[in-house]
Amino acid sequence: MDWQKIALFLSFIFVQSLFAGEKSPKEVSVASLLRVGFSPKLVAIWQQKVKAPRAEFFAWKRSLKDKEAALVSKLWKVENLSYPPPTRETKPNVHQSQNNRGNDVLNENKPKTESPAKDPFLEDHLFLGLGYQNLDVQYLPREEKNHSSFAFGGFQKGQRFSFEKRDENFLYGIHFKYNSFHITSGNRYKPIPHFYFAKDPEFYSQMDRPNSPLPQPIQSSHFFGTQNSIFGKLTDYGIYYAPGFSSYPGIYVSSPNKSYSGVWSPGENKSSFFINDTLQLQQFGKHRIQSESILNHKESVGFYYSKSEFVDSNFLVDVTFYRDSPLLYGNVSSGDFRPEIPQTLGYMRGSYRNILGGEVLSSQEGHRYESGGSGFLPIIVSQYGNVLCRYRQYNEVGNYQYQETGRAIFYEWRKDRTVFSIGWERRELGSQWEGKIAIPIQTGHLLELSAIFREGNLKTRSWFENWTYASDFNINLTDREEIIKIKYINQFLSLNVSYSEKKTSPAPILFINFQFLHLIDL
Template sequence: MDWQKKALFLWVFFVQSLFAGEKTPKDVSVQELLKQGLSPKLVAIWKSKANQSREAFLEWKRSLQGKEAKLVSKVWKVLNLSYPNHPKSDSISRKPKNTGPNKSPNREEDPRKATSPSLVTNELFVGLSYQNLDVRNLPIEEKNHSGVFLGGNHHGQRYSFEKRDEEFLYGIDFTSHQYRLTSGSRYKPIPHFYFDKDPNFYSQMDRPNSPLPQPIQNSHFFGSLIPMFGQKAELGGFSSQGFSPHPGIYFTSPNKSYASVWSPGDSKSSFFMNDHFALEKWGKHRIQSESIFDKKESVGFLYTKSESQNSEYFFDSTLYRDSPLLYGNVASGEFRPEIPQTLGYMRGSYKHRFGGETLSSIEGHRYESGVSGFFPFLVSDWGNLLYRYREYKESGSYQLTEIGRAVCYEWRKEKTVWSVGYEWRELGGQWEGKIAIPFKSGQLIELSALFREGNLKTRAWFENWTYATDFNINLTEREEILKLKFVSSFLSLNVSYSKREENPNPILFLNFQFLHRFEI
């Protein structure tokens, strides 16, 4: 089957999945509840609890017994309900009692962060994953990776059994009083994505209240829960051959906003940070970072985002050091350097209308930099038409300068983005497009595209979404790029199509993941 047929099949499957949707208890009408056999009294309680907090509804649901418990569980399964922990609604409904380093007003939770075990419904789950990289002259064992898994969650104690390719693996996550033990190839007490990840697998299902965090290599953690700021931090020891041949220690702060690991035997360490804070007069701010420090080679990223109190001024920046050693085959559909690369990017704007950008990259003997400015010539509630001037420079191996002039349509609101534009350069041009749509039900659609034509001398700045951070930007000289991502609590689909100018054979990468959960 050629790549066109594969893409058509995936697109049909993707469109069907959109209409499947997800419902929360708030979305169920009185008529639907009565139709499922609930009494008027039980319906009234349902609607009352659904209008309260997520925790209140789940606590009420777990307190039911006998016939009422069976009826409510039946409705939950028949209507395919879910209750994702939406950060925005939670941050509004809960007033902070402590504004220490891990508690701050207007905090948004990390989308990969696990919820408290006490709020997790007892359940079983099954799922599968499949990954294909359609590239010539690549061994079949490197093109395809598949896995099946099953497991459960019982009063916060998690376990899983899975088969990744031809390997059988296990994972356990047990907590007893003030102690916690995780062992195997699925669970760890730290929220790192980089740490000891399986080079051939990753999980898009690592979302709030999900039983499937990022797949890792065989690792073992044992630690103690320590009271801190009214919650519990975690401190203990670990052994992970994939990270270091020597044992080490780890620490995780309350809310898992900060985490670190250190192996003193070879002085190798890793650090994670994902925090939000709001200043009364200086707006809202976010910082994300993940890094691995090693004597041989260090990698990682730092991302910051700031927004003024009146949501008029915006600023974000990203700095990262990338390396082929970080990946393996899992990100074969993504952009990754053939040699280590260090890149920095900054962007500032007023109402997303006036602003500028700057970028600098070092990759071996190749040094690239550029500056950009943009302003509107048409402003409306339906979006803005912008003019952009950008200067591209390359030095080191070559001495090149290119000027790009672009006209773009753009509409932005929070994390929703619609953008399309064309940039003219002296020896060619490029089409650029981006769509990002998050849904209240917890689903997310992202689409990005780039089409270059002519004889362009410098690489394009391509906005790329990655797992570890909300935003990342890469340099690419690929002639065509089309990337599609759809993520929900039960389904994940990633498709990436790209083509190099010097190679007539396109590259198609796809990753499909499915998860089904059974309440018990």
């Protein structure tokens, strides 16, 4: 046995030892598949694919989307699955024939099978996180203008930890697992996907996505829970204590892929519910729904957003509804001053292929009630975008009574999350320019720009389309003379800049938020 064969034998033993404590996909029982939430159809497909060659199995795994992809990912973690890499043949030595060497050259020129895509956040790593925020507003105290944060932590074998400094406070976060049990404690991690639950009012994270080491920063909270099968599906549930949400402890429950989640504090009768799911209702269309609410015996706050597509995606309906109150969770939009009066706003836009349709809006803020409606129709329709004519009615009653009519011309191109929209609207006592650009540059990268410029003596507030994310409220009302917002986001970097001016104030308002995340592989 020459040294090459000895090395091959030892490497084989080493590889097998690495995977000795892990299961292969072929070893997963049907009961385990059903416990995670697999449908009978998906179970049958799984059993068929695990018998296929390695490359075919991973090609199928990469092709999964939405719920099926989430279920397979969940199974991979719960069952600690692994697929040992294929053993490689040794290259022929110098004593082998010329024909064999020629065959090896041909094999090397064959296309290699791509390795399965990996989530970098699920690989063992350390991380560094930086954040800086500046809100330049006249008469605002310095300690409220600037906020900074630094975080260091890691992820290893399913366990997470972080140490961070937010302004002058030193904080920690841990998420430890043992079998089906887990404990989460500190100011960073929580086993529920809620955005506003015990949210730190001075900070927010643009890195909040599945498995991210920097989800939304929270106030001190503690969770103890377990994962068990309920009604045939693996469900996460347990108890928590979060003074930032309620002074009493409570219970929580979350669905397998965290599409649905709820918390309840019986001592205060305060609860919160979260939904983030896509529903395929065949002839009744496709619906993407995002919602989060917080309720107690005094009031309820939160948001609802849905995007619906009907008849081969030709008919589109977007609905936004939110109630914004600082009484329960503080300001929801960094850099935007909101009165101590709850605002309730509802907005709906319906269209045929984004070229013919209408909008309605209703808002109540104390004694100020605003409403309006609009219709738009195409002048020019082409594959390069559409030129639209829009008619919009603005109404306000309460302390003042105003009514205005706007007539506008727009260029628009909308497809999925890509938006190009720029136009000019004329009213009786003034006019406004408005624009919105949203470009998903590639997977995980998004660039957005929103702007509005008001001229003259406009009496009613303008409808301002902010971002495409529901939690950022994609529509709002503004009386600012000028607003420019720019946002760039990817997995490891984000920049959010907002500049605005009020006609009644000589000092502009500038908001800057920068966040950075770096992973160090272990």
